[in-house]
Amino acid sequence: MADTLERVQRIIVDHLGVDPSEVTPEASIKDDLGADSLAVMDLIMELEDEFQMEISDEQAEKINTVGDVVNYIESRS
Amino acid sequence: MNKRVVITGMGVISPIGSDISTFWNNLITGVSGVGPITQFDASDFATKIAAEVTDFDPLDYMDKKEARRMDRFVQFAVAAAKMALKDAELDIEKEDPDRVGVYIGSGIGGLRTWEEQHNIYLKRGPRRVSPFFIPMMIANMAAGQVSIQTGAKGPNSSAVSACATGTHSIGDAMKILQRGDADVMMAGGTESTITPMAVAGFNALQALSTRNDEPEKASRPFDKDRDGFVMGEGAGVLILETLDHALARGADIIAEVAGYGMSGDAYHLTSPAPEGEGASRAMLRAIKDAGLQPEDIDYINAHGTSTELNDKFETLAIKNAFGDHARKLAISSSKSMFGHLLGAAGGVEAIATALALKEQILPPTINYETPDPECDLDYVPNEARKAPVRAALSNSLGFGGHNATIALKTYDD
Numbered sequence A: 001m002a003d004t005l006e007r008v009q010r011i012i013v014d015h016l017g018v019d020p021s022e023v024t025p026e027a028s029i030k031d032d033l034g035a036d037s038l039a040v041m042d043l044i045m046e047l048e049d050e051f052q053m054e055i056s057d058e059q060a061e062k063i064n065t066v067g068d069v070v071n072y073i074e075s076r077s
Numbered sequence B: 001m002n003k004r005v006v007i008t009g010m011g012v013i014s015p016i017g018s019d020i021s022t023f024w025n026n027l028i029t030g031v032s033g034v035g036p037i038t039q040f041d042a043s044d045f046a047t048k049i050a051a052e053v054t055d056f057d058p059l060d061y062m063d064k065k066e067a068r069r070m071d072r073f074v075q076f077a078v079a080a081a082k083m084a085l086k087d088a089e090l091d092i093e094k095e096d097p098d099r100v101g102v103y104i105g106s107g108i109g110g111l112r113t114w115e116e117q118h119n120i121y122l123k124r125g126p127r128r129v130s131p132f133f134i135p136m137m138i139a140n141m142a143a144g145q146v147s148i149q150t151g152a153k154g155p156n157s158s159a160v161s162a163c164a165t166g167t168h169s170i171g172d173a174m175k176i177l178q179r180g181d182a183d184v185m186m187a188g189g190t191e192s193t194i195t196p197m198a199v200a201g202f203n204a205l206q207a208l209s210t211r212n213d214e215p216e217k218a219s220r221p222f223d224k225d226r227d228g229f230v231m232g233e234g235a236g237v238l239i240l241e242t243l244d245h246a247l248a249r250g251a252d253i254i255a256e257v258a259g260y261g262m263s264g265d266a267y268h269l270t271s272p273a274p275e276g277e278g279a280s281r282a283m284l285r286a287i288k289d290a291g292l293q294p295e296d297i298d299y300i301n302a303h304g305t306s307t308e309l310n311d312k313f314e315t316l317a318i319k320n321a322f323g324d325h326a327r328k329l330a331i332s333s334s335k336s337m338f339g340h341l342l343g344a345a346g347g348v349e350a351i352a353t354a355l356a357l358k359e360q361i362l363p364p365t366i367n368y369e370t371p372d373p374e375c376d377l378d379y380v381p382n383e384a385r386k387a388p389v390r391a392a393l394s395n396s397l398g399f400g401g402h403n404a405t406i407a408l409k410t411y412d413d
Helices: A002-016 A037-051 A057-062 A066-076 B020-028 B064-068 B072-087 B111-124 B133-137 B141-150 B162-178 B196-204 B243-248 B274-289 B308-327 B342-359
Strands: B005-013 B100-105 B184-191 B234-242 B255-264 B299-301 B330-332 B391-398 B402-409
Touching: A002 A037, A002 A066, A002 B064, A037 A057, A037 A066, B005 B020, B005 B072, B005 B162, B005 B243, B005 B342, B020 B342, B072 B100, B072 B141, B072 B184, B072 B234, B100 B141, B100 B162, B111 B133, B111 B196, B133 B141, B141 B184, B162 B184, B162 B234, B162 B255, B162 B342, B162 B391, B162 B402, B184 B342, B234 B243, B234 B342, B255 B274, B255 B342, B274 B308, B274 B391, B274 B402, B299 B342, B308 B391, B342 B391, B342 B402
Parallel strands: B100 B184, B299 B330, B299 B391
Antiparallel strands: B005 B234, B005 B255, B184 B234, B255 B402, B391 B402
């Protein structure tokens, strides 16, 4: 879990240019971290590469917070 | 009477400096910005040299998130526009943003992004192509991002006319101001295509110099031993304002944009029209638009690419447009120092021309060693020259037969 969270945090910090302290499990990727729709799609692609998995469009739409991402990845691995 | 248009600020990203004072000092001391290509492995290419921008950090002008969403040509434009606004001491938040516009073009656009994403597509398939691919690659995005980053909500567009792009952008922006559609325009060109496909493509046209062993001497406009242009990269953005607006806010006026002329060759994809007649017409139209006579022009900042055909036909064009006065005026090619910036050339060279008017110094054509009987005018060889300059032209001639000229003059009230 900690390892997955760290990897997700690193990607989000890199892509969205936010401070690492902001990337908490409760943070909403769009509302709190300022990602627009293009940034979300870009992030999903990067996560698919990082974790060697495919995230469907339907699933991607359900993701809101950083914690949602971590839980989804954990549930698939 | 048309509204008068003046230049009140300038921003430059170039191979010989990415601030106005470094750029100008290098321009009048004849510093070359040409060297071996470092942006990709050019060992298999006929041309292994270019004029690269080496002192640019996008994070000086934008945050990392924004920089990631821009091709290098867009980063250059945003940086040059912010620099120009600062130079003009113009705060858009204190203006009516609807009256501040942007007209910045690129000759080619995001070729670097296109090549990277095409490689990803070939290796990994269509699902791995970035959602930022299209918005980063399209050539109009420099103008789009400059408005997003600065808040300018007035007229917003871009010319795409190969190597004439920058001059078309400035001329078209001037006309927008003259007809009253805006008070201020950020105008110019940007380009960054030192990439494998661009170098391979221009090599296939035999347009690039292959003087790989002497990079600093490769760009040698009007010299008999010229063997092609040297690709450069960068951006030049000028703040154009109606004179009334500039005076009302007490802005420092650098020079006046007095006239604009353009024409089409209707002749060939890449070769200039016989006798350079299309370029002649563009120059004469700019002079007429400025309310000047050919004899009033003291200096021409030439397109002067260092290709055999351009320099020969541009010389003929100047002779045909000016008659006897062609031998009295001074001509120089700044490309001898910073290479050919393609769609950015007109933007950066307008800055060089405006500075020549402001400082009353003509930048030289460096690497002028062997006279060519077909290029027999005064090209300000090798050394900058102090000279009275009241009115000047800046020429840009593009593949497709696009010819664009702007006429600048010293500001007198």
